[in-house]
Amino acid sequence: METIVITLPHFFSGEAAQIVQLLQGQVDLVHIRKPEATAAEVEKLIREIPAGWHGSLVLHDHHELALRYSLHGVHLNSRNPLPPEGWTGSVSRSCHSLEEVAEWKKRCDYVSLSPIFDSISKRGYHSAFTAEEIREARDRDIIDDKVMALGGVTFGKLDDVLRMGFGGAMILGDAWKGVSAELTPVALTIAGSDSSAGAGIQQDLKTMESVGVYCATVITAITSQNTMGITGVMPVGGSVVESQLKAVLSDLNVKAVKIGMVPDAGVAHVIAAALREYKAAHDCHVVYDPVMISTSGRRLMAADCLDVVVEELMPLCTLVTPNIPEAEFLAAKTGIVCEGGALADALHTSILIKGGHSDGEVLADSLFNPDGSSQSFKSERIDTRNLHGTGCTLSSAIAAFLLKGHDIPSAIPQAKALLAHAIMRGKDAGIGKGNGPILPGKQ
Structure with a gap:
């Protein structure tokens, strides 16, 4: 029938x-x-x-x-x-x-x-x-x-x-029946799962919620980790990632996407293809936090994945948020000197190089755009060992503020203020025995 x-x-x-x-x-x-x-x-x-x-x-x-x-x-x-x-x-x-x-x-x-x-x-x-x-x-x-x-x-x-x-x-x-005249704009995080809930999908959800944004999820990997480090990683197969993406993008009004852990080339291809098709029909911001190596030193991206990320995924992004070691790695991959403007030009997207790995009490995150413009965002270092999830929090907060109508230069300082608040909330918390999580929440 x-x-x-x-x-x-x-x-x-x-x-x-x-x-x-x-x-x-x-x-x-x-x-x-x-x-x-x-x-x-x-x-x-x-x-x-x-x-x-x-x-x-x-x-x-x-x-x-x-x-x-x-x-x-x-x-x-x-x-x-x-x-x-x-x-x-x-x-x-x-x-x-x-x-x-x-x-x-x-x-x-x-x-x-x-x-x-x-x-x-x-x-x-x-x-x-x-x-x-x-x-x-x-x-x-x-x-x-x-x-x-x-x-x-x-x-x-x-x-x-x-x-x-x-x-x-x-x-x-x-x-x-029940179809809304205006579907609510939502955010989507595409990332790995952190069993200790200090980073990845779990931290993205908490961050988005603190901004007042509904967040959907696509899981790319399941990690066994705690505040002491990562002990196991199981990538999710490309077909399962594709199925998750189709389920979310065919139904929800996704206006901002945050990407975190992309474990291998197959998953990178799937994400790029899905976002390319979705962006052809919808206005949508994409913020990518290129998670390559964990704080404890474990490699989180297969060697063959970076080529796909650079060639297919990054040109679809509104903003890429590497820390200093990741920026140096990307520069070496693209064959250029690690200079923000050159990197933005080579990757065809805006780049925010985070300054958390630099020395000194004042940290500077530097924004570089493909048109040659740049801007610096400074903040004071907060003395704490609990810094697990800072990259996830910043990138997902930026995506949430972009969804709410801010442009990149205004979304970044608001996300940094949220990050500072999350670090302060978690600076003295005793969650775990090692690098404890920051605690995003309403300011």
Whole structure:
């Protein structure tokens, strides 16, 4: 039995993601019906839907776009009584009488008959057929596998539709119940899990929450670690990382992404491909904290991973936040002297080189942009051994402030203030026997 959903007549934020979510569930096709929309508006919606789902879309208007994007089908109506010249995909049409069904079934791949039930979206639009009329039409082979039931159909009535002899159902109102006109912007962290919760995914979640931002997660590795160091690392397979990314990006309105631990080249490829496709359709900030070696000296990135990170991932980033050793490593990889402006130019993104590894009581984080501009952000060193998670906290805080509408030069000092507050909260805490975690919280 085929299940088809018809879009609402108006556009809403996050509609493309909602369409993908429906297609990933129990829906076979989505009919895009926007009778008042321009071709440009409909095309924008199509482009926001990943190309892999275009074969599940049917257009009610602007049929030339069905040809251009190789969509599944076109739906005929009084505005578009014929398919476009050269069209070889499916053709469908709406019917409101059994006589129309008998006529148009000969010319279409499928038709709809409505209203079958009392409408849940149109007041006063009641069922036009008795149970006896439906039964007789089925016995005369007017209603068969090529006829879809429309009008008042809900997901809960699909079994009834099947028993009535229809080949499927077309659903409107029930499919969009509870859809918000504006999906809330959220952040996504792509990182490793820290079993002691001082860094990685766990610290990112705490940091984002302290800024007032909802945060989703994609886990790239599972680490066994505590305040004394890392004793084990298990990378998550690329297919599982890809599945997590698809689940989040197809549904949530992600406006900022923080990337932490990328363990190997396969995972790096997957992240780059997913973000490249997502950013082609959505405005989205990407902040990457290039975690390469742990504080205890354990390598956290495979040797073959850096090439992919530099060539594919970093050009997608809004900002990269290496510490001094990581900046030196990136400079050596790109064959340049470790100078911030040259590094920003080589990596095609803004670079914030963190000064925590430098000597002195005043620390300077230096921002370098590909256009040659730069800026320094200074802060006083806080005397404590509890500094686990500083890089994760700073980068995820910057991503959260970018999501809230700040630009890079204003997001950085706010993130640094949050970081200083987190260090002060944790400076005397006795969590673990070694390098204890900082404690982000509302200021």
